[in-house]
Amino acid sequence: MKKRKLKGFVLPTLYLLITISIFVGVVLLGRDLSLTNKDYDYGTDALKDNVESVLMEDTIVEEDIDAPVDNENATIDVHFYSKDADEATQQKSLIYYENTYLPNTGILYSADEAFEVKVVASGKVTEILDDEFFGKVVVVEHSKNVRTYYYGLDNISVAVNDELAKGAVLGMSKNNAIMDTKKTFLLEVYHNNKLINPEEFIGTKITDYSEN
Numbered sequence: 001m002k003k004r005k006l007k008g009f010v011l012p013t014l015y016l017l018i019t020i021s022i023f024v025g026v027v028l029l030g031r032d033l034s035l036t037n038k039d040y041d042y043g044t045d046a047l048k049d050n051v052e053s054v055l056m057e058d059t060i061v062e063e064d065i066d067a068p069v070d071n072e073n074a075t076i077d078v079h080f081y082s083k084d085a086d087e088a089t090q091q092k093s094l095i096y097y098e099n100t101y102l103p104n105t106g107i108l109y110s111a112d113e114a115f116e117v118k119v120v121a122s123g124k125v126t127e128i129l130d131d132e133f134f135g136k137v138v139v140v141e142h143s144k145n146v147r148t149y150y151y152g153l154d155n156i157s158v159a160v161n162d163e164l165a166k167g168a169v170l171g172m173s174k175n176n177a178i179m180d181t182k183k184t185f186l187l188e189v190y191h192n193n194k195l196i197n198p199e200e201f202i203g204t205k206i207t208d209y210s211e212n
Helices: 010-058 087-091
Strands: 075-078 094-097 100-103 107-111 116-118 123-131 135-143 146-153 169-172 183-191 194-196
Touching (some): 123 146, 135 169, 146 169
Antiparallel strands (some): 075 107, 094 100, 107 183, 116 169, 123 135, 135 146, 146 183, 183 194
């Protein structure tokens, strides 16, 4: 039988095809591994974020709620207005502004000199707003259903997303449109998005409100 010889270009062509196949396989495998690693990293970051979020929401420090000012530096000038209070108490709970008496939504502290305003309990700064009457307002979230608002601050020393320990200084009191003869500051407290009396809130614990 006569042996047939492969033509000269066949073997080089086979070697080239094999080489290309190996190269393509390595590239595709590397791409798959790269995608797998990226997906893993993203999943880890997402899991970390979720854990931190859950811990932030579920971990509430059990501590007494303090007054936002030192008693020797300022006193309550206008109390919280309650429709259920007696007439004498209601009269002490009205803010006089431009010939109009307005029900006070919190407690208004005042003094002749500027005084420090402190956060009443541990929490996180969620907003810093502008109010047309008082000026700057700092909002602190203490739990998923308790927030405090600090109206009329000057020289604010915190920023949004700051984690605060109880007693941290938020800023200083100042003159405002409501009361320009004294340095004042207004504290509001919201529980489940409803205003409550800050004087009854001070001295309790955030955990007292966590299930309500």
